[in-house]
Structures are given as C-alpha cells and as structure tokens.
Amino acid sequence: MGNIKVILPDDLEEEFREEIYKSKGMKKGNIKKAIQEAIVLWIEAEKEKRSQAAKKAWETRKNVK
DSSP: OOOOOOOOOHHHHHHHHHHHHHHHOSOTTHHHHHHHHHHHHHHHHHHHHHHHHHHHHHHHHHHHO
C-alpha cells in the first residue's frame, strides 16, 4: 500500500475533519476513507476534463477538414 504525507493549512484540516465527523462520525479510519474518496473523485474529475478536451479537439479537427 502506498504512503503519501500531506501537510495542510490548519483551517482546511479543521474544516475537513469537521465534515468527516458530520457525515461519518468519529469512528476510527473515517479520515482515511474520506481522503481515499476525495482522491478517487479528483482522479475521475481530471479524467473527465481530459476526455471533454479530447472530444472538443476532435470535433474542431473534424470540422476543419
């Protein structure tokens, strides 16, 4: 399993922990789960952006011919 060390501004960490507590409770492992969910969502969003950009480039290229 990979290991990533992240340093966050205090206010961002506090807000993140607060939202985890509100949605998942104070159960052990919830921060890890929330971070994993956030990373998956970010990856999916980035893939979608690239996909949209590729579609737009393809349409532009197709219309030029």
